[in-house]
Amino acid sequence: MSRNVGLTALAAFESAPLLVWLVDGLRNQPLGANAAARAHGAGPFGGPELRAAVTEAALTGQATRVTLDLHAGAVTPLLGGDSAVLVVLADVAEALRSGGETAEAHTVPGVAVAGVHRVNASLSAAAGDFYEAIPLDGGRIALAVGDVGQGEDTAGAMTRLRGALLAYLLAGMGVEEVMANLGRFAGRTAGAGGSTASLAVLDPGSLRLDYVTAGHPPPLLIGADGGSRALARTGGAPLGYGDGGYRAQTAQLTEADTVLLHTNGLLWLPGPDAERNAHLLLRSAAARLTESGLTVEQAGRAIIEDLAGSRQLRDEAVLLAARLPPSAPAPLTMVVPARPDQLRPVRRQFQDWLGTAGASQQDVEILQLTSGEAMTNAIEHAYPPGTVGQVEFRARLDPDGTVQVDITDQGGWVAPRHDRGSRGRGLLLMRQCVDELRVSPTEHGTSVCLRHRLRGLDVAEQDEGGLSGFGAPQEANRLPAGADLRTAYIGERVHAWLSGELDGAATEVLGRQLANLTCGGTVPLSVDLSQVGHLSSAGVTLLFELAHQASTAGCRLHVHAATGSSAAYVLANTGLHAVAEVMVVASQPDEPEPSIPPS
Numbered sequence: 298m299s300r301n302v303g304l305t306a307l308a309a310f311e312s313a314p315l316l317v318w319l320v321d322g323l324r325n326q327p328l329g330a331n332a333a334a335r336a337h338g339a340g341p342f343g344g345p346e347l348r349a350a351v352t353e354a355a356l357t358g359q360a361t362r363v364t365l366d367l368h369a370g371a372v373t374p375l376l377g378g379d380s381a382v383l384v385v386l387a388d389v390a391e392a393l394r395s396g397g398e399t400a401e402a403h404t405v406p407g408v409a410v411a412g413v414h415r416v417n418a419s420l421s422a423a424a425g426d427f428y429e430a431i432p433l434d435g436g437r438i439a440l441a442v443g444d445v446g447q448g449e450d451t452a453g454a455m456t457r458l459r460g461a462l463l464a465y466l467l468a469g470m471g472v473e474e475v476m477a478n479l480g481r482f483a484g485r486t487a488g489a490g491g492s493t494a495s496l497a498v499l500d501p502g503s504l505r506l507d508y509v510t511a512g513h514p515p516p517l518l519i520g521a522d523g524g525s526r527a528l529a530r531t532g533g534a535p536l537g538y539g540d541g542g543y544r545a546q547t548a549q550l551t552e553a554d555t556v557l558l559h560t561n562g563l564l565w566l567p568g569p570d571a572e573r574n575a576h577l578l579l580r581s582a583a584a585r586l587t588e589s590g591l592t593v594e595q596a597g598r599a600i601i602e603d604l605a606g607s608r609q610l611r612d613e614a615v616l617l618a619a620r621l622p623p624s625a626p627a628p629l630t631m632v633v634p635a636r637p638d639q640l641r642p643v644r645r646q647f648q649d650w651l652g653t654a655g656a657s658q659q660d661v662e663i664l665q666l667t668s669g670e671a672m673t674n675a676i677e678h679a680y681p682p683g684t685v686g687q688v689e690f691r692a693r694l695d696p697d698g699t700v701q702v703d704i705t706d707q708g709g710w711v712a713p714r715h716d717r718g719s720r721g722r723g724l725l726l727m728r729q730c731v732d733e734l735r736v737s738p739t740e741h742g743t744s745v746c747l748r749h750r751l752r753g754l755d756v757a758e759q760d761e762g763g764l765s766g767f768g769a770p771q772e773a774n775r776l777p778a779g780a781d782l783r784t785a786y787i788g789e790r791v792h793a794w795l796s797g798e799l800d801g802a803a804t805e806v807l808g809r810q811l812a813n814l815t816c817g818g819t820v821p822l823s824v825d826l827s828q829v830g831h832l833s834s835a836g837v838t839l840l841f842e843l844a845h846q847a848s849t850a851g852c853r854l855h856v857h858a859a860t861g862s863s864a865a866y867v868l869a870n871t872g873l874h875a876v877a878e879v880m881v882v883a884s885q886p887d888e889p890e891p892s893i894p895p896s
Contacts, residue, residue: 315370315385315463322355322374322382328834335801347372347384355380370460371482373468383467385460408438408501408698409620409655411594415562415601416613425451425492426560427459428617431466436502436697439466442558442615443494444513450488457486458536462496472496472509473545476533480511480543483536490537495558501621502696504550509543511536514559514575517582521553521623525583527575555586555593555620562614563604577604586618593618626653628693635676635686635706643672643690654694660751664700667727667734668692671704671745679708679743699732699750707742728818728846735849736819777802784814790821790855796828799836808839818846823855826864827882837871844877853878 316334318327325348350363350372358374363386370386412428425445433439441462445455461482465475476496483489497508497516508516508528512535515528533543550556563578564571581603585596597616605614629650633639644665651661672688680686689705728734733748776782780803783794791814795807815822822843826832844854854877858865865881873879 315460317463317467318384320351320382320384322351322380324380325351326834328381329838351382351384354382370457371464373461373464383464385463385467408499408622409593410438410440410618411592411597412615412617413594413597413601414613414615415605425455426562426613426615427455428558428615429459429462430617430619431463433466433498435500438499438501438619439496440499440516440556440558440617440619441494441496442513442560442617443492444560444562445489445492454483454486454488454492458483458489458492458494471545472498472507473543476509476511476543477541480534480536480538480541484538486537490535492536493561494536497556497558499550499556499619499621501698504552504554504621506548506550506556507545508548509533509545511541511543512538514561514564515546516548517557517559517579518548518550519555519557519582519586520551521587523583523587525579527579550621553621553623555582555618557582557586558617560613560615563601563616574604586620593620622655625694625696626650628691631690632687633690635680635688635708637673637676639688640669640672640676644669647690647692650692651700654700654751656700656751660700660749663730664702664747664749667730667747667749668702668704670727671702671747674745675704675706675708675743679706681708697750699748702747702749703744704747705742705744709743728812733849736851738851776806779803780807782807782810790823791815792823792825794825794828796830798831798833799829799839800831800833801835804833804835804839808842811843812846815846818843818852819850821852821855822847823857825857826868827857827859827862829858829862829864832864832867837867837873840868840873841871841876844873848876855880857882 316337317331318334319329320327347363353359354372354374363370363372370384373383373385374381410430412430414426414428416426427443427445429439429441431439431441443455443458445451445458458479461479462475465478470478476494479494483492491512493510493512495508495510495513495516497506499506506516506518506528508531510531511533513533515530517525517527519525528548529546531544531546534541559578561571564574578600581600582596585591585599585603586593588596588599591599597618600616601614629647631643631646633643647665647668648661651664656664668690672690675688679688686706686708689703691703691705693701695701727745727747731747731749733746735744735746737744737746777800780797780799781795785792791811793811793814797803799807811822811824812818814820824840824843829836840854840856847854856868856873856877856879858868858879858881860881868874868879868881
């Protein structure tokens with residue numbers, strides 16, 4: 298159970314700047330990693346300190362902190378009792394980074410979130426204020442701000458606190474339990490005792506906000522009509538003091554409300570006292586966060602400017618704001634004749650609907666591209682020449698920020714062919730762009746379902762799952778030395794013979810090549826692993842992905858492995874047989890000469 302939870306969390310943390318691994322604690326083997334950890338490599342796992350911490354967490358069920366030469370963070374066992382451990386590390390050098398004013402718009406589906414951080418550049422001590430916006434399961438969002446103070450240990454303490462915070466949230470703890478554990482963690486961490494923090498978990502579906510504070514001001518609530526108030530205090534002590542006395546509070550929100558968390562830097566400005574500054578902050582937030590034409594990030598900058606102006610901050614200030622969307626747009630439904638001249642009006646109406654759904658420009662481009670491909674396929678291929686049928690286009694926005702588009706015709710399904718020439722790439726393109734593609738051919742017609750989770754405001758960092766795989770250099774599509782792929786068509790099925798070492802580098806290229814050969818999984822595939830010497834966890838992940846693609850296209854992946862081989866042993870312990878036909882054979886099946894080259 299915990300591995301599924303951990304892998305779901307890793308998906309949610311794919312773009313997080315911290316390094317996140319899911320690890321088999323007893324074997325000290327990584328099971329999954331987010332983008333930052335994959336880019337960093339498995340270097341930290343070679344050190345005895347981290348390996349010992351992972352093993353201890355798996356055996357004792359207790360979280361622990363780790364401090365390495367270049368990284369610091371937390372090691373946390375996940376629930377379920379099967380030795381899965383979550384490792385969250387941050388780069389200490391990055392934590393020491395100084396600067397003037399920085400802003401970042403986080404990618405949280407369905408909710409506009411932005412943080413603004415202004416630092417007094419004249420300070421010699423490292424900055425200790427931080428903020429986090431963390432996607433959780435069920436479409437929820439964790440929002441946190443904290444102040445570690447200033448001193449020689451500030452950067453390291455802040456890094457470890459942030460790592461622990463992420464680990465506790467990923468472990469499924471509620472806000473009260475997270476803060477209590479964070480308090481105990483701070484009490485045993487040099488430089489972290491006395492830190493203050495505010496933590497809230499926002500559920501856009503139920504419009505519920507659970508929050509708790511540790512020696513910190515409570516969140517502010519700004520209504521769409523400009524009404525504003527500070528939420529009730531929770532009374533918790535700063536981190537690391539006694540038992541903390543942390544008691545969570547709950548606030549019920551309404552659509553288009555904005556939740557604002559902040560550190561004390563804006564209250565301790567030169568001039569008026571802190572109480573007056575708190576009133577000024579509330580008044581400015583009410584005005585700026587409801588001002589027409591301002592994004593959440595622009596409003597955050599304006600709030601700091603309203604209060605600080607040209608005055609130098611005493612230390613630094615952080616604002617973190619999350620704005621709930623207005624009422625979800627009604628589902629969009631259009632039924633049009635299956636003619637090419639209907640593509641443009643459908644596109645225009647869909648564009649307007651996406652605007653009301655809060656889609657970013659990148660979201661719009663992805664959804665217009667993929668839905669246009671599906672519409673074009675239905676218009677060109679569903680009905681016999683000379684016959685004009687109908688195509689139904691439906692779009693809806695789910696509570697978690699996912700747009701689902703269903704395109705349905707009443708014609709006949711034309712299966713992709715391997716001799717497609719320059720055509721037939723539409724399904725591959727769609728599968729590469731969206732989160733999920735399902736093609737459901739029946740005797741009454743074909744339905745194509747596209748699901749894409751809105752990425753929000755910060756599209757510049759979203760480089761995975763989009764168009765980055767297209768137009769890649771030819772070198773990037775070549776298998777590394779020690780791995781090989783040979784393919785042939787037998788009947789209507791692609792057969793792929795793999796050999797050598799299937800490590801992370803090889804499986805990344807194999808994924809692209811097999812997706813191309815099978816039109817994104819819509820052509821049946823058989824994979825032979827009889828000559829594979831090493832099947833890594835990345836290779837297993839690829840097989841599960843291929844099985845999922847085949848399943849959504851109504852096919853079944855076939856996998857062959859040799860009796861007694863390493864691949865057969867690995868497959869027997871992964872559960873792949875539940876989603877694919879796994880056949881362990883005494884010798885390699887007859888292999889005809891390949892009829893197509895990998896590409």
